[in-house]
Amino acid sequence: MDQNVKIKAVKRSSVNVFAIAIAVLLAIYMLTMCISLFWTIMTTVKTNAEYELYEEAGLIVGNKLWLPKTGISLNNYKMAFQYFYVEVQEEMYTVQYDIFQQFLNSFLYSFGCATSVTVVSLVMGYATARFRYKFSNYIYAFVLVTMALPIVGSMPSEIAVATSLNIFDTFPGIWIMRGSFLNTYFLIFFAQFKMIPKDYTEAAKIDGARPFSIMLKIIVPLAMGTVSTVFVLAFISFWNDFQIPMVYIPSYPVAAYGMYKFQNTPIVEIANTPTRLAGICLMALPIVIFYAIFNKKLNVNLSVGGVKG
């Protein structure tokens, strides 16, 4: 009884010092983020006439900083939705991809690439961390070197290789091309698998388990939390990337590319800050929803894959 009270007291006092300090920092951080996002949403519901040309006492002052004064308008979203298309040239015809088609392309691109990069990094991380061959060390060092080495102007040669393998401008092609382990994910898996004690495998080995089933049934399930985290990270970064799909799958415009184009549109009706921001918000919506859903899943997985340190 006495001890319990003591613990509680200690806990409370340290919460006061340490936790409050961090909480303050975090609150400031959250505030800056909230204000920016609030401003963004606020701007998207203003008309451009108000944003740029709001008048006070007969003089144009614009209203960039304050709440809408001439009412809320959803017109920017309507315009963004309407103009959020990409045109792709196919032989003699131009094909228009609407926003849903772009989301589908984005999903195919991000899901496929995230899967391939996660699987490849997982497998390589497993192989290099769990098998103490010399070669494993070389692979690890090699990954570190390539991460530090900025490669210049290799895009044309990558396109040429992809074209000669007949995988340029196809989804399976881009999945294969992105399925590389020269990245941080590999290092994360490597560290994760290094942490798992050898006893796990030894015990299984004595039971006569083959290496494949050891990996799949014993070790990988322990790392499921990391797997899903890496997958989500990869998925999100692929979703927001427009340059790679623009170059390697030009016939399948993704939403990030649609947004990039939307940002630089010459169409007068939408070439203004409120509508542009509305366009970005529209594009960000699915990924924010995805994050909100997966965020919960993530926590579950992490507790399932609980491993002692």
Place this chain on the structure above:
Amino acid sequence: MKNKKICAVIATLLMSVIAIGSFSSCGKKIKKDDGYDPTKANISVATYNGGVGYQWLEDAARRFEKKYENATHFEEGRKGVKISVDKDKHIYTGQNLSTSALTKDIYFTEGVDYYEFVNANKVADISDVITGSLSQYGETGTIEDKLDTSFKSFLTAKDGKYYMVPFYDAFYGFVYDVDLFEEEGFYYDKEGDFLALRDESQRETFQKNKANGPDGVHGTYDDGLPATYDQFKALLDQIVAKSYIPFCYSGSYNDYVSKACRAFIVDYEGYDAFRLNYTFDGKAKLVKEIKDNGTVVTEEVVITQKNGYELQRQAGKYYALKMQEDIFGTVKYIGGIWNAFDYTVAQSEFIKSKYMSERYAMLVEGIWWENEATPTFTDLETQRGEKKESRRFGFLPMPKVNASLAGPQTMLSANRSFGFINKNAQNMELAKEFMRFLHTDAEMSKFNAKTSISRSLKYEVTSEDAKTATYFGKELIKMRKQANVVYPYSSLQMVINNSAAFTESAWFMNSSVEGVTLNNPFDAFKNGTADAKEYFNGLYTYQKLMWSSLK
């Protein structure tokens, strides 16, 4: 258990993604009618829809189609022609096109690395178009006759063949608000006093009383505008005194200011001396000493490829830096604060400042600005009922160092814009004919009137077309007619292979001041890193150091 479930879910998802992926080409897409006409001969034309816009191309295409509506020789069994115009601001930049496959037949774009394209074997040899007759359009000469000599040598330097044709002139400088200048009397009269237009009925007297302007001739477009540096600075003080802000500029893209000030160099040096920066062959007048009172002493030096860096001592470069420092080195002439405008914001602020508490007199921009600023004009029309056409703007001719140098302008066209034909054009004969058509005097005149921007070839704008131009466009047409235009292209192996060292941003801006390397005079003056004289001396120091590293 749970893990298995997750694995199963992921596996199912993966399978479905692969399935959808393989069939996604069957997904719902809307086929847009480009206007491909199976009964006619077709080509597609694309343009970078920047400040020049695309409407000029649509118009020209319709005229061409009309002219050849009964032609049967372009494709067997088809009568008439169809030109589809595609405009896409982002895809059709020179840089994008150089890395991707060409899907259209003809392109007009900017930022083109000519030799990169030519060597990539993507563009058609159009020598026959350039050197061939235009008699079918009632002209006696060829397109080649309309090219500046510098273009001829540049375009043919590889193998004597032409692969592209120059597109439009990109001049940077100062746009001034004619309405404000007239109302507030920012013009000079013959006595050197400021002159305003009090009443529209006195316009004739007003015009008559205006000073001669930088060209030294009365009755021309530049009458009443500052003729010398001193007059220019006095004008800026006058603008401030009347509670206006002399300049609106883009703080985020402050290289616009440096580009505009480069016009001082070009105009001071003139065509031949400025071209030395690209030919490295000839005699140059270079600064020997800058005295404390600002007097510049020059000497004559023979320039070759061995001592090309000596050109950094060209007096024009000093004068330009000095002007940039005097005007943009403090916040006196830019509204009391360094702004962070993006260039579209700068345009919009300039235009709408007429109705704001402080009005700008001039804008630092390129001549295509009016087209880019269309959204602001449109909004302003909705709100204030004032049409774009009713605003009057002009493009300020560069004043001279002193009155004795009065004469026509020399202007620098940047942006590297070209037109070319895809090597694999679906109908080469038609594509070439359309190219010829676009480069007739009549078509270039229409282009100029429509866009306000001149083509980089020799031709005259007809008075009929000129009438359809905006006020700004009309002013530019008059200015361009008198001006010498320099193009920054070189056919020298040394320049082509070291293009990074000779881009305008490197050649005119890299400077080494006391071991500190600078690349942005605007920032250097703003931050007090160097003054104009130091920056100028540093140009020489830097290029002399780097000269031996050229390949």
Place this chain on the structure above:
Amino acid sequence: MKEANRKKLGDKDELIFYCCIIALPLLQIAIFYFYVNFNSVLMAFKSYDKMSKTFYWDFGANFSLFWKELTQTSIIIDAFKNSFIVWLFTCVLGTFLSIVFSYYIFKKWVLSKTFKFFLFLPSVLPSILLVIVFKFFVNDAIPGYILHFTGKTVTPLLIGKDSLMPTILFYNVWVCFGSQILIYTGAMDQIAPEILEAGKVDGVSCIREFISIVVPIILPTVATFVIANVATLFTNQANLYAFFGDNVSYSNYTIGYYLFELVNKEGNGKTMYPYASALGIICTLIAFPLTLLARRLLTGKEEA
């Protein structure tokens, strides 16, 4: 005897398995890394002839240019310096804050879920949105509000001589938490409850728990991140291009931005590819030992 045989068989089994699982990824690397990039690396020893569109051998040229820029101009030194500062902020400060924030979230203290959501948000949102919003805030909104409330004019933060770099650094830290938080909280969640429980029974304070129990346990994970981050020392553009395009003064360059400019600046064409490649190799030669050093310091292992 039998025992040894089985072990041998098992070893062979393992070797076959090992070879099988790494074969495909290695093939991918062989094609899409080695084959594709081989010429790019060789380019460091070449020069480009635009007229004939060929890269020809020119062994010393790029390295001597580097030496010249290093010793006789301020470009390289400034870029190294800025790269290092950016790295210090994003990697050292960013990692430190990430660990502290992760601990807060791990302890499920007040609003921890909300904080986690916001910390990760920058990684979810398109970077262009953040750049636009941030740019507006530091250039327009902050000076605007200050003017409104105090009547004082303030130079936009990305323009002011003394505020430019701090603002850039702030932005880079501001958006860097996302994945680190996710990984670190993940790692902390995997700490066996008994260990923390034991600490609690001994009456360990939060700070002590954090420093003596949590940090040492998640250190391998942190080390992984830091090691991976050393490599970004010379590739980080610090978002300079997103904020300023080509218009950045040499004194604000980072190596990453310089490399990007050499390759992408309009007008450079391919002429600077060889130099950029050489600069890249030199940076790798510096970054690689640093990475190994970091690894050795953080994990105490002596692997190459």
